[in-house]
Amino acid sequence: MRKPIAIMGIAAVALVGTISNADASTPVPHKGATSVTIGRSAVSGETASTNATAAGVAGCVIPAQKPFFVTYHGPVYGQAPMTCTVPPPDACHVVIALRKQEPYGNWVTVAQTDYGWTACKAKTYQTSYKCASFASNSEFNTESSLTIEWQGKYGSDAEYGDSAALACA
Numbered sequence: 001m002r003k004p005i006a007i008m009g010i011a012a013v014a015l016v017g018t019i020s021n022a023d024a025s026t027p028v029p030h031k032g033a034t035s036v037t038i039g040r041s042a043v044s045g046e047t048a049s050t051n052a053t054a055a056g057v058a059g060c061v062i063p064a065q066k067p068f069f070v071t072y073h074g075p076v077y078g079q080a081p082m083t084c085t086v087p088p089p090d091a092c093h094v095v096i097a098l099r100k101q102e103p104y105g106n107w108v109t110v111a112q113t114d115y116g117w118t119a120c121k122a123k124t125y126q127t128s129y130k131c132a133s134f135a136s137n138s139e140f141n142t143e144s145s146l147t148i149e150w151q152g153k154y155g156s157d158a159e160y161g162d163s164a165a166l167a168c169a
Contacts, residue, residue, distance in 0.1 A: 057085065058084075058088060058089040058090075058148070058150040059084065059089065059148065059155075060082055060083065060084040060085070060088065060092060060120055060146060061082065062081070062083075062094065062144045063080060063144070063159070064078070064079075064080045064096075064141070064142040064143055064159055064160055064161030065078070065079050065080060065081075065142060065161050065162075066141070066163070067098060067141060067163075067164045068164065068166075069166065073131075073134055075128040075131065076166055076168050077098075077128050078098035078111070078126060078129075078140070078141075078161075079096065079124055079127075080094075080096055080124070080125050080142060080144035080161075081122075081123070081124040081125075082094065082120075082122060082125060082146070084120045084122065088121065089120045089149060089150040090120075090148075090149050090150050090151065091118070091119065091148070091149040092118060092119070092146060092147070092148050092149075093117045093118075093146070093148075094114075094115040094125050094144070094145070094146055095113070095144075095145040096112070096113050096126060096127045096144055097111065097112040097127065097143040097144075097145070098110055098111040098112070098127050098128070098129045098140060098142055098143075099141050099143055099160070100138050100139070100140050101138065101139035101140075101141075101163070107141070109143075110129045111128060111129040112127060113125070113126070113127040117149075120148065127142075129168075131168035131169060132169055133168075133169045134167045134169070135167075135169060136169050137165045137166065138166060138168055138169055140164055140168070141161055141163040141164070142160065143158060143161075144159060144160075144161075145157075146158070
């Protein structure tokens with residue numbers, strides 16, 4: 001379910017979750033796909049794949065995916081593929097984090113890659129974590145954080161993907 005929300009005059013479309021703070025510079029992780037759209041006003045029912053020129057908006061979607069192994073006893077990977085409107089926003093700042101659930105229930109970041117400010121384009125962003133041992137299962141999830149800039153306006157969002165129990169400690 002898509003629900004448009006306004007953040008300081010910036011329209012953001014969040015999937016499943018909503019942003020609970022009023023400060024667009026501090027993303028609050030929530031369940032669902034990270035989706036940020038900037039335009040003249042909140043666009044009801046629009047998605048980041050709409051025609052940005054006709055709607056007067058620009059945005060990107062970067063859903064965090066379930067962590068995975070590529071090779072036996074290799075590192076754990078967390079990734080998020082990004083797609084943007086045409087034309088895309090002027091600049092994007094992407095951070096991908098891999099989180100591990102501790103025995104007492106809290107989630108801690110074990111790996112993070114900050115891609116800095118770059119051109120917004122369709123690309124899969126990822127980070128990895130080298131396991132200390134493979135003796136026990138741990139829960140991992142991926143978090144994606146996205147800030148976009150378009151015509152001097154900024155918007156941001158963050159979300160976490162589904163968790164995976166992996167033989168990695």
